[in-house]
Amino acid sequence: MVRLSKKVEYGLIAIRHIAAHAGNDIVTAKEISDKYGIPYDLLAKVLQRLSKANLIVSHQGVRGGYSLALDPRTVHISTIIHAIEGTAPVIARCLADGPASCEVFDACTIKSPLTKVQANIEQAFGTMTLAEIV
Amino acid sequence: MVRLSKKVEYGLIAIRHIAAHAGNDIVTAKEISDKYGIPYDLLAKVLQRLSKANLIVSHQGVRGGYSLALDPRTVHISTIIHAIEGTAPVIARCLADGPASCEVFDACTIKSPLTKVQANIEQAFGTMTLAEIV
């Protein structure tokens, strides 16, 4: 199936929400969880990953929460996906990492054509920025 | 994860192989299974789906096998994916079927922006034809 995981969906909703509240106060995980009906613990983990990837900054303690780390115009959707899933969105196993990643390898006849499709998809995710979805 | 399933990978490899042998003889599932190291039973089912979708024609019996049903220039990659997976490649649950398909619905703030990405991806899979990967 070619589908974003729920984590990514949650992450996009969350970071969009944070971006929409930039300038004002910082946003807590609970706030987002309540507003969008997202399981709190799961959302927390997603936010942690976004924080680790320096897309958002976390503020611990009593008036803590999250705020945007960068200019939303510089944050691409593909970057967000990569931060949450740990890998870039790649449609086939062939195209993943090193050259030995394709099991069939020499028998894999679809690798090269899929590279084109891959490039298109990368562009689809890579040209849209956070600023465009706020 | 945004990734094609193995079934789709197998299907693409298989239909490409069949297309590459068009004109000559028909190709058996075992032949493909052997050549590319694909589990026979699984491949057989994938081929059945392609056959049901009228992308390939099956010939039963002793000298049976599969051959291409259509002009490869008219067979789009998205059609092949759809035939195998049963659904078109859709990146988010929001975008799937009816209007009630998005659980969060009114809270889902990313639906409309993702539609653009979706359109790009549809185009990526929809413009490339079987003829281009042979």
Add this chain to the structure above:
DNA sequence: GGTAAATCGGACTTAATTGGTCGTACATCG
């Protein structure tokens, strides 16, 4: 007609991934 080679198709099992939960530790403000 019998047999072997092929597809057909459903039921089933297993493996992998995803989704979600829990518990505890740490930070910070008042």
Add this chain to the structure above:
DNA sequence: CGATGTACGACCAATTAAGTCCGATTTACC
């Protein structure tokens, strides 16, 4: 200190993907 927040790893549950099995059917050829 205590309330309110994040940090993080371990864990369990649910779903989906991947693969297997087995009997049925079709058909060419001897």
